[in-house]
Amino acid sequence: MRERRVDLDGRELASPGRRRAVLVRSRRDQGLSHRPAAAGLQGRSWDRHRRHPHGRERTRDAVRPVLPRRVDVFPRRHQRRRQRAPAPRPVGPPPGARRGLPLGRRRARRVAVTGPSRRTGVLIALGAVLLALSYPPFHIPVLSFVAVTPAVVLLRELERAADLRRALRLGFWYGLVSQGLVLYWLVVALWHFTPLSALGYLATIAVYGLWTAGLFWLVVQSRIRFAAVPLWVLFPVVWTAVDWGIGHQGDIRFPWLGLGTSLADAPILVQWADLAGARGVTLWLAWCNVMIVEALLPREKGEGRSTIRWQPAAVVLLSIALAGGYGAWRERTLPLRPAGVVGLVQPNVGFREKWNHTYQDSIVADLFALSRRLHDSSRLDLLLWPEAAVPNYFVSRPDWDARLAQRGRETHTPLLTGGLDATSVDDYYNAAFFYDSTGDRTAYPVYHKHYLVPIVERVPFVPPRWFHLHWFGGFGKGRGLPLYPTAVGRFGVLICYESIFADLARGYRRGGADFLVNITNDAWYGRTAGPYQHLTHLVMRAIETRMGIARAANSGISATVDPLGHVHAATRLEVRTAEASTLVTSDVLPWYVRLGDWVGTLAVIATVGFAGALALQRWKSRRPQ
Structure with missing residues (x-):
């Protein structure tokens, strides 16, 4: 089997025999056909972690089509890479493989694997309702710990699908609908000032939708490229950075009700805001939401089997106990x-x-x-x-x-x-x-x-x-x-x-x-x-x-x-x-006053770091070999 890198972030694999086959895989195109991969198609050329033993890039799907005839796709002057022994392959190609490989500039259509649109709509609506109920006038502190779990579920599914365009769309609708329900009163409030109140309301929640779209895209893209970074680290950091950004967008800044503020009706749990501020509480609650999803909906192991994990739930309960313990101590000892x-x-x-x-x-x-x-x-x-x-x-x-x-x-x-x-x-x-x-x-x-x-x-x-x-x-x-x-x-x-x-x-x-x-x-x-x-x-x-x-x-x-x-x-x-x-x-002069919004600042720095690493990786991949 001969392998060489190509300009479009992929590789060409060709067997030297009469039944020459050419395979091209682009990082942007995670799948090349709608048919499932043939079992053992590449033999030992893919290890159990779906990583090519001779390459650096990790793949997230199986290789699907192999053409059983000679196809001249690349100029012969590029065929000067190193030789490798061909990996074992089946006798014949899978049915329909000829029509599964797109040639030229046309890209293969993705198969949406995130579930039917009805399920997606239910998750978005559920996220909006949970977020609205976590804020006043409702006093249900427990909802703060599950208010954004539907967003976490959507992100996990989008990560498996590796569909960035869908991540942008769903992120926008998630932010638009959830903030539209939380800020419904803007229509009433703005009506006193202008008959264009509906436009002002739509513009406000649209800005939130754009921020959430960026959040979804960045989290999904980062999880695809940097799989070693767990979601329970990535999501809280990016969510907190977005919360910071909404409060620093010039004349249209409107940081109304960050996630941390939803827990203000349980003051004993947020007393540590004198150390980290409301954004510290936001980071913590976002982390709790991810851990609860990881506990209740663990990723599949083995052949479709999954088990509820008690460790994430125990860690969340421990963090709540620590927050409550600090709050109880502060209420007893703070000099008033x-x-x-x-x-x-x-x-x-x-x-x-x-x-x-x-x-x-x-x-x-x-x-x-x-x-x-x-x-x-x-x-x-x-x-x-x-x-x-x-x-x-x-x-x-x-x-x-x-x-x-x-x-x-x-x-x-x-x-x-x-x-x-x-x-x-x-x-x-x-x-x-x-x-x-x-x-x-x-x-x-x-x-x-x-x-x-x-x-x-x-x-x-x-x-x-x-x-x-x-x-x-x-x-x-x-x-x-x-x-x-x-x-x-x-x-x-x-x-x-x-x-x-x-x-x-x-x-x-x-x-x-x-x-x-x-x-x-x-x-x-x-x-x-x-x-x-x-x-x-x-x-x-x-x-x-x-x-x-x-x-x-x-x-x-x-x-x-x-x-x-x-x-x-x-x-x-x-x-x-x-x-x-x-x-x-x-x-008392608390540490939060002395240090400022250090949690928000660190979250922004980390998020910019993730975005910069993605940009650098993309720039390197586009460089000619």
Whole structure:
């Protein structure tokens, strides 16, 4: 048998006898016909691990067609490679082999081996349902450990099929459907801002679909090329890197509900987020999902036999026990201290009513009335009004500014309120204003929101002064992380969905903040899962930074969160109320604050390494021999 390498990443095998046969195998074409391989076709030329004893590349399928007649496919000038003795072969070719070998540039059609489309659809739908049920308002922590198992099952099947195009398609649909179910409330939320809400919703989940498509492709391709890297290593790393990428895509960043955040309703299991952050929990949960699949659906051994493996399940249970043990120890030993009594004003103003000039004076009067009710019942150390509580610019209504200053002088209670701030005709911001206990706000910088909601607050990647559109926002981006002093400590501000960005909370803690304040207007979520999902991010921020957090929401949910992630004094949705709650905080500076998002960074480096190795291998394979 004579063998030589060819340009298209394959080999030519030819016998020197009269019944010459030519075989060509491309790495891209894993199969050459629809018929199964003839038994013992190549004899000992393939070992039991399906590796050619004289070659370097591993094959994942058997060689199928052999032509029983002379076929001149390659120029004779290339036939100068080394000679080998022919391997034993059957007397005749398998039936239909003549029509099984594609010649020329036409590629063989792949046979899908991942199962019928109905089964694939069921797995995608099941993955979407499990992921949605693992997040608030549902409180089923066990689902976090199986939320992405359907994705793992699909990846295993795609790996066996070695079908990269199908991996891209299924990955896109998996991300689109699963995030479409989790983020269904976006249609309701965006409708308040633009009649194009459905397009914004579809664009958001399509971005998630593209990320998941890339994840599926990279995992399947890496498993094909680097079979020594197990899926329980590859999948969690790439999943965590994708989670990092979604939070770092410029003006369209939207890292809503990473997998690790799904376990926030079981704080004892995520206390170690003070070491590794929410992405560390994401990595762990993704690993648990793979190990559970490996335990329940082990790969076949022998002649189609499979057995349930108890080792992966035992390792998962051990990791859960370790996480719970650390959480129990931290809850007993973390030193906590009361920071003070915080007043949370929840006026429950409708979205359209807030910006109607007819109602603006009555809205401000109601805010003062709720504040007086709190002062009459409690001794407050800090008063919080929600995001955009002041329904106009102070330059347009200086009388409101004067009333707020007077309130501070009379009550000697600091106040933080949301509002709009304009520094010029073209530069305006979603802002927060701080009045100290003397009623002065001029001595303190105005906080401008850093992370703006795409489309709603700012058109992505376009300076807002370039054009003005009716249905799109043009807010400016804030700079700096000011800390506001009170008698009970210094605090930093997070406006609205800035609570989903861990880097802001870490920055405040490193800067010396004693606690955080989150002001938000969740009225545009309506009675959907949105307000509950929004609040759960603060559980992770509190644990990561070991700071207490006070939250004032226009329509709910207002609450305080202690450094252990426990929620206190939570209000109901769409209720006009005012609550006083004792805020608890800690002076411990956790390792996650000191080291930053080291888990996400390492996951990105490893994923880029896998992608680079694939690119290098492909480049080498295309080089002329």
